[in-house]
Amino acid sequence: MKKGNYFINLCIVVLCMLAVVAYKGKFLGKENSEWFSDKNQEEYLKPSDKLLRDAGYTNYYNIEEEDEGIWILDSKEKGKQTRIVSTKLFSPDNYGFAGPIYSLIYLNHNNTIEKVQIQSHSETPSFIHRIKRRGILTQWENVSLNNYNQFQADVVSGATLSSNAINSSVHESLMGLEKKHHAFWNHIQWNNKILLALAVLLLGVVNTFVKSKKKIMRTIQLSLNTIVLGLYCGQFISLGLLFGWLQNGMNPLLTLSLSFMVALAVIMPLLGKRQFYCSWICPFGSAQELLGKISKKKWSLNSIPAQILKHSRKSVSLILLIAFWMGVSFEILQYEPFAAFIFQSASIGVIVLAIINLILAVKINRPWCRFACPTGQVLSWIEKIK
DSSP states (O other), X not given: OOHHHHHHHHHHHHHHHHHHHHXXXXXXXXXXXXXXXXXXXXXXXXXXXXXXXXXXXXXXXXXXXXXXXXXXXXXXXXXXXXXXXXXXXXXXXXXXXXXXXXXXXXXXXXXXXXXXXXXXXXXXXXHHHHHHHTTTTGGGTTOBTTTGGGOOOXXXXXXXXXXHHXXXXXXXXXXXXXXXXXXXXXXXXXOHHHHHHHHHHHHHHHHTTOOTTXXXXXXXXXXXXXXIIIIITOOOOOHHHHHHHHHHOOOTTTXXXXXXXXXXXXXXXXTTOTTHIIIIIOHHXXXXXXXXXXXXXXXXXXXXXXXXXXXXXXXXXXXXXXXXXXXXXXXXXXXXXXXGGSTTTXXXXXHHHHHHHHHHTTTSSXXXXXXXXXXXXXXXXXXXXX
């Protein structure tokens, strides 16, 4: 690659990162000022009056700090107090899909949970709404320090990482209150989805080196990507995910299969396997290619549309980058069609966009991948910096 192109791609990637940081003033979970300060102390936000009212605590007259991350709420009812614990105190590295989820645990005098309330998060709002509707938070009510080890909270399909993060942070906080050691390695959520996702990713790596029966193996890989990674696990790389990690940090053990997926997307091109993620792993790209097998006769584009579409993906990505620098909300990234795999939480707009591209894929080879995908373009820019 020419040196000029190298520096152009490097500058674009750096500008992407700076846009992410500038948007929320955070990088890897720290405020910008913290990176240039000697201050290394965690800040625990005191529960606001609004949060207390939303949790049903209106009959109180005072709230004071008992310790860092722990407050005592004095009720107007004589002798009644509620202890409020921030999960950030005992579980700061418990991450959902796009960043940490911090909750407040309300405990009565018997150390029994009265309420669990989400205080802050970086997730897609529809994920959190689905978790609340399914009653994940209310399941923790009446669980105490005496029986929390026997309690197993549910996990919401379509918001698995988010609900796992909430449940793990509450469990670890109760464990912390009981003064029990919790190893960092215990963050790993070993379940069928993670194991199957890892297996499909490893098969993708193997398939890139297989020379015989490559067509058959490719069809198998595409099918597994679509069914296992997409429909069953709901795991894929998106700009929303990458930017969320840049802003809020991430725990590679908690998001093991996703972390491995991103690592392969960066490492495999260095081993000569160009566009590895887009070509061999991406669930939405795989679904488009599979549908493309239905019709061998494709639409031919004349020279003018072909020339326009040749640069459309890069143009879309640059427009997004400019929009971020102008302060346009990152919520626009929630409209990447990958989210349609998590159809329980996906918006109508995302589902419609995904369906349109899948229909077009029958007559046009991978239309979203080739002409619109900003995630693929960012990965391409990163791949060319070597």
